[in-house]
Amino acid sequence: MVALAVILFAITLLTIDLVIQARQKKYPLMSPSLRSSEKADVVRMPKSVFFHPAHTWARMEGADSVTVGLDDFIQKAVGAIDKVYLPMIGQKVKQGDPVITVHHGDRKLMLVAPISGTVFALNNDVLDNPALIAANPYEEGWLFRLEPELLANSLSLLTIAENAVSWIRTEAMRFREFLAGQTLQHATLGATMLDGGVPVANSLEYLDDSSLRKFEDQFLR
Amino acid sequence: MSYALLIDLTGCVGCGECQRACQRSHGFPEVEAKNLNDKNFTCLDQHGDVFVRRMCQHCEQPACASVCPVGALEKTKAGAVNYSADKCIGCRYCMLACPYDIPKYEWASNNPRVRKCTMCYDERTSKGQPTACSEACPVGATLFGKRDELLAEAHKRIGENPDKYVHRIYGEKEAGGASVLYLTSVPFEKLGFKTTLGNEALPEKTWNVLSKLPDVVATAGVLFSAVYWITHRRDEVRAFEQKMNGKSNVN
Amino acid sequence: MITRLIGKLTFWKALGIVFILGGLVSGAARFIFGLGATTHLSDSTPWGVWIGFDVVTGVGLAAGGFTLCGIVYIFNIKRFKPIVRPTVLTAFLGYLLVVVGLMFDLGRPWAIWHAIVMWNPHSVMFEVAWCVMLYTTVLALEFSPVLLERFHLTKALKVVKAITIPLVIAGILLSMLHQSSLGSLYLIVPEKMHPFWYSPMLPVFFFVSALAVGMGMTIVESYLSARAFNKTLETPLLKDLSRMMVGVASVYVMMRFLDMLHGNKFALVGWNMESGMLALEMALFFAIPLVVHNVRFGQTRLGMFLGAMSVVLGFVTNRLNVAMTSLERYYGNVYFPSIGELFVTAAVVSAGFWIFSLAVKHLPIFVDAHEEKDMVRLTPVMRPVVEEPRTAASAQA
Known part of the structure; x- marks a missing residue:
């Protein structure tokens, strides 16, 4: 009896909830907050990391340790990353050297090291599960750590905080223009852009190989 | 030494003296009650012309004592299953666990106690004196004594009158045995006794897992x-x- | 003023307020007038809905904490990490609320500390009490990094992080113990309970079903939080979790089936209340989620939520069946809780939701939450400004 009553009560509440949800969907303007589907045109730009113009970032962890990763913008532009290749431990990398490879299906992009130094640690979790980059490219999605060389020199090329924010806005504009200039493989992307809709997410999926190389040259070097 | 009660249902005439003596000794109002409650620890159930005294069985391995998280119920050396209100937290698990549904609760109180037959532990049996009910029984249907002596007496009665008695002493082995023993001439299952309990003490079922x-x-x-x-x-x-x-x- | 306040009320907020106020009044009445006057508990129903739902079911519903901690920290499946915090918070709140519920039910709640000093190791209840006490402490410690982060207590944070793994292992062991022991509570009443639910395997059944519902609750609360607090939903994670949930539920149902088979319990199946309740339990816990999981709809967020919700409801049915349905025939009286008992229970549940939403607002529960200030919008916000109808109403008033 009690069990039946409790379950019936719960099912009633659930039904009421579904009805309320269904009705609210007709007036989505009633809840003026960020919905997850709209998040694609939002990029995370933490104020504590330095951004390289080629969309990688560096964060000081201590005197001899800098964490490196790729930024939210590129992560969203590429779409789901299936595979990451990193430099090996002990390898010396130079700022601007393309040392990170990311795969999206059969597409491949190379990204550069944001600063110079010697690699001493890799993020094995990301190698196992590149989806961590999408979850948060600045925390669990970091790529490798290095011992920096000529740090001050390296940093002069990077931007941080407000500068980084205004840089990423120009990047987004540039990216839109870039997309507009390419022959798109897919009609929907163009349509979305005309709508003033999602400008970034997964866009690369619609580019052909030559456009992809152009993108690499113009944005990742 | 463990004391017990032997209740010979063939002798009981249903006069109700045991109930009144019990109520008197606990200071409860003397009323004829058909059920156990927080102000009545024993009662007589009539099945045909047989009267069955219902009360706490004071099990040898009491389920109530085994389930009590704070040990408020315990089987004493004197045989009584005794309750300490000052330990009790009021979870009422004993009431659920008791196979005979004996413990009752002071539902009306704001500082409630579990209530049940005490086998007159504090006033009498701890000092070796018989319970109020056995003293009051005018026909000697409720006997007080040491458990092994009462068992021997019960076996003797069955042996002397094998045609009169059912050849079973309820409480000798049921659910691990109890300190209240019954003799009858009418099969136990016809008198409302639980005959499906088996001889394994109930706490064993829990202990099998806990151990x-x-x-x-x-x-x-x-x-x-x-x-x-x-x-x-x-x-x-x-x-x-x-x-x-x-x-x-x-x- | 009042209209404006009413305007802010959603259906759920209003319901929560009614429940909590009702619960406060009923709770006060219980302590003033006693259990007898305010509840339908009696000598033939010593345990009512407060034990059956608030404690026996409540502890089970908080099982997500140890399930998910085990998956992430012991089995090292790190992708589930983003949902560990909300799950641990739910578990912690769940256990606190179980204790609150217990305080109403106990006849002498002020003596609850007796369990700490007066030991009876033969009592399942004693073991449950200790495990719940220790596990609540473990949950508090597992949750403490959130508070420590919030108030920047770096040293304490380091200490807690250093003992994470031993804590998680202790938490899993304690949970295994008391989740199963809630089933062991009923081992002592073999002939009182209906054979559908009595089994020497009760502790194992309780543990396995707690695992499944732990995952179910994680999905449900992730969905609800995503909706209520506008957090992104970790859909792929929940898909995996949903698959595991259905798997564990299948194992559980298989075990119940074998128990029924070997105990010749199918002979008792027929046109009676017990059979109906058993069917309801199995449909909700197993059949519906299995079907939902295997059709397209089950891959949508709403589908996953409803599948998990079904498991949760099936679990609730099972626990209430064990605690009440199975005993109704024996006691021969049908207990139905008093309005006061229902209000207190509803208030406890509402309080859980309310505290959870407060915590999400003020603490870094969702990893997302403290990132949002770092977010940069690349396109100008194109959101038409629409006056909500209630604004007009309040203007008139």
Whole structure:
């Protein structure tokens, strides 16, 4: 009896909830907050990391340790990353050297090291599960750590905080223009852009190989 | 020495003296009650012309005492299952666990106690004196004595009158045995006695599981630590392989 | 003023307020007038809905904490990490609320500390009490990094992080113990309970079903939080979790089936209340989620939520069946809780939701939460400004 009553009560509440949800969907303007589907045109730009113009970032962890990763913008532009290749431990990398490879299906992009130094640690979790980059490219999605060389020199090329924010806005504009200039493989992307809709997410999926190389040259070097 | 009661249903005339004596000795109002409650610890059920005295059986291995989280109920050396209100937290698990549904609760009180027959523990049986009910019985249907002596007496009665008595002493073995023993000439199942309890004491069912828990904890603890070690070791191996293959991947 | 306040009320907020106020009044009445006057508990129903739902079911519903901690920290499946915090918070709140519920039910709640000093190791209740006490402490410690982070207590944070793994292992062991022991509570009444639910395997059944519902609750609360607090939903994670949930539920149902088979319990199946309740339990816990999981709809967020919700409801049915349905025939009286008992229970549940939403607002529960200030919008916000109808109403008033 009690069990039946409790379950019936719960099912009633659930039904009421579904009805309320269904009705609210007709007036989505009633809840003026960020919905997850709209998040694609939002990029995370933490104020504590330095951004390289080629969309990688560096964060000081201590005197001899800098964490490196790729930024939210590129992560969203590429779409789901299936595979990451990193430099090996002990390898010396130079700022601007393309040392990170990311795969999206059969597409491949190379990204550069944001600063110079010697690699001493890799993020094995990301190698196992590149989806961590999408979850948060600045925390669990970091790529490798290095011992920096000529740090001050390296940093002069990077931007941080407000500068980084205004840089990423120009990047987004540039990216839109870039997309507009390419022959798109897919009609929907163009349509979305005309709508003033999602400008970034997964866009690369619609580019052909030559456009992809152009993108690499113009944005990742 | 463990005391007990032997209730010979063939002798009981249903006068109700036991109930009144019980109520008097606990200071309860003397009323004829058909049910046990927080102000009545014994009653007489009539089945045909047989009267069955219902009361706490004072089990040898009481379910109520085994389930009490704070040990407010305990089987005393004198045989009584005794309740200490000052320990009780009021969870009422004893009421659920008792196979005879004996413990009752002071539902009306704001500082409620569990109430049931005490076998006159404080006032009488702890000093070796008989219970109020056995003293009051005018026909000697409720006998007080040491459990083994009463068992011997019961067996003797069955032996002397094998045609009169059912050849079973209820409370000798049922659910591990009790300190209240019954003799009857009418089969027990016809008198509302539970005859499906078996001879295993109920606390055994719980103890079978509880006693294994330390082993389970130890095994599971080692197991989880091992799993932790293996899964995290894999990471280290992966890191090493990455280091080895690193050069070929970055081209 | 009042209209404006009413305007802010959603259906759920209003319901929560009614429940909590009703619960406060009923709770006060229980302590003033006693259990007898305010509840339908009696000598033939010593345990009512407060034990059956608030404690026996409540502890089970908080099982997500140890399930998920085990998956992430012991089995090292790190991708589930983003949902560990909300799950641990739910578990912690769940256990606190179980204790609150217990305080109403105990006849002498002020003596609850007796369990700490007066030991009876033969009592399942004693073991449950200790495990719940220790596990609540473990949960508090597992949750403490959130508070420590919030108030920047770096040193304490380091200490807690250092003992994470031993804590998690202790938490899993304690949970295994008391989740199963809640089933062991009923081992002592073999002939009172209906054979559908009595089994020497009760502790194992309780543990396995707690695992499944732990995952179910994680999905449900992730969905609800995503909706209520506008957090992104970790859909792929929940898909995996949903698959595991259905798997564990299948194992559980298989075990119940074998128990029924070997105990010749199918002979008792017929046109009676017990059979109906058993069917309801199995449909909700197993059949519906299995079907939902295997059709397209089950891959949508709403589908996953409803599948998990079904498991949760099936679990609730099972626990209430064990605690009440199975005993109704024996005691021969049908207990139905008083309005006061229902209000207190509803208030406890509402309080859980309310505290959870407060915590999400003020603490870094969702990893997302403290990142949002770092977010940069690349396109100008194109959101038409629409006056909500209630604004007009309040203007008139």
